[in-house]
Amino acid sequence: MKKTTGDNYRLRLTSVIDYIHNNINGDLGVNTLADVACMSPYHFHRIYRELMQETVNATVRRLRLQKAAIHLIRTDQSIHNIAQGLSYGSVEAFTRAFTKQFNTSPGAYRSARQSNCIHDEPFVAMLPPEKKRNKAMFKVETIQQDKIYLAGYSHKGDYMGISSTFDKLFIAAASQNLLNDNTRSFGLYYDDLKSVALDELRSMACFTINDPELLDNTFEQITIPAGKCISILFKGPYPELEKPYDWLFGHWIPSNNYEIADFPPFEEYLNDPKETPPNELLTRIYCLLA
Numbered sequence: 001m002k003k004t005t006g007d008n009y010r011l012r013l014t015s016v017i018d019y020i021h022n023n024i025n026g027d028l029g030v031n032t033l034a035d036v037a038c039m040s041p042y043h044f045h046r047i048y049r050e051l052m053q054e055t056v057n058a059t060v061r062r063l064r065l066q067k068a069a070i071h072l073i074r075t076d077q078s079i080h081n082i083a084q085g086l087s088y089g090s091v092e093a094f095t096r097a098f099t100k101q102f103n104t105s106p107g108a109y110r111s112a113r114q115s116n117c118i119h120d121e122p123f124v125a126m127l128p129p130e131k132k133r134n135k136a137m138f139k140v141e142t143i144q145q146d147k148i149y150l151a152g153y154s155h156k157g158d159y160m161g162i163s164s165t166f167d168k169l170f171i172a173a174a175s176q177n178l179l180n181d182n183t184r185s186f187g188l189y190y191d192d193l194k195s196v197a198l199d200e201l202r203s204m205a206c207f208t209i210n211d212p213e214l215l216d217n218t219f220e221q222i223t224i225p226a227g228k229c230i231s232i233l234f235k236g237p238y239p240e241l242e243k244p245y246d247w248l249f250g251h252w253i254p255s256n257n258y259e260i261a262d263f264p265p266f267e268e269y270l271n272d273p274k275e276t277p278p279n280e281l282l283t284r285i286y287c288l289l290a
Contacts, residue, residue: 010175012037013051014168020060021164024067025087028060051171054274062273063163065101068094069239069278070160072110079106102237102278113240137247138232145286148224150186151178151215152206158198160239162187163273165205172218173207184208185269188222193242224266225288230258232285237278241267244285253287261288 019036020028033056034044048056064086071082083094098106151173155165166185173179190202204222212221230253234244245265253260270282 007175009047009051010171012039013048013171016048016056017164017167017171020063021161024060024064025085028056028087030056051174052167052274053272058274059167061097062101064088065098066160066163066237066239066278068098068106069102069109069237072106073113073239079110082106138234138244138252140248140252141231141233142289143229143231145224145227145229145288147226148184148186149209149212150204150206150222150224151209151212151219152186152188152204152222154220155203155205156199157201159189159193159201159203162203162205163238169205169207176214176216178209178214179207182208186224187267187269188264189266190264193245225263227261228289229286230289231287234283234285235279235281237281238273238283241283241285248285248287259290261290263288 016033016037019033030045031041033048034041037044037048039047045056052059054062068082068086071077071085072079077085079094080091083091086094088094088097095105098109102109104112153165153169155162166187170179173183184207186206186208188204188206191200193201204220206222209215209221215221230248232244232248234241265285265287268284268286270284271280273281
């Protein structure tokens with residue numbers, strides 16, 4: 001595929017990704033999305049599948065169910081309203097889809113996550129934390145991190161929306177043959193989710209690079225410096241990543257007298273959400289030490 005043709009397809013599919021994320025509860029059929037891409041429906045789904053490595057229907061289903069998980073954790077919306085808001089024809093259809101993806105029903109998922117919430121009351125750093133709330137919820141490792149060179153796109157807004165930026169990033173990288181079996185995927189998160197308005201949150205979606213000379217100016221470049229890190233391996237859906245962050249920064253770090261470096265926390269995604277059930281997703285969280 002010529003570079004100009006690849007760029008053209010990349011721009012068209014970038015528009016499709018934006019449309020899906022901005023209209024997650026609307027009409028996201030193949031014909032509608034083919035119109036957004038200005039492509040024939042007969043060819044659109046094949047090109048999309050090749051560049052995205054999943055079908056358009058799989059993308060829509062995955063993102064709708066991820067949005068449902070966020071609503072179940074963050075809001076008190078009824079399951080009926082969540083299902084309706086995400087264009088499911090019935091609560092039964094939504095429940096079947098959610099249960100297949102998360103291996104638990106929406107009601108059980110909400111109940112378990114809310115009952116296990118560790119930030120249901122403010123953490124006051126001046127007071128000794130209760131022992132039951134400071135238990136070792138996660139294994140923290142101290143590792144020596146090598147310098148990592150990244151290329152990426154900036155994302156502004158809810159961290160749970162960064163998947164759209166990752167989709168666009170990997171379409172661009174694939175169209176320029178920048179990916180290989182050794183490519184790693186990282187996210188950098190600059191702001192505290194509970195201190196900054198959702199639409200003002202800043203983050204970056206990134207992949208590793210070996211030769212910066214191969215990049216064009218559409219990518220931003222950033223380097224993770226070498227140094228000592230603390231790290232947590234989290235297994236589970238992305239909407240639940242607040243839990244290890246709350247525990248790490250609210251309990252473990254203050255209790256262990258570590259000084260954190262002036263660099264944002266970053267995450268490495270160890271398996272592909274397109275091919276991995278949400279409960280099996282592995283995310284390694286890193287914090288550089290001063």
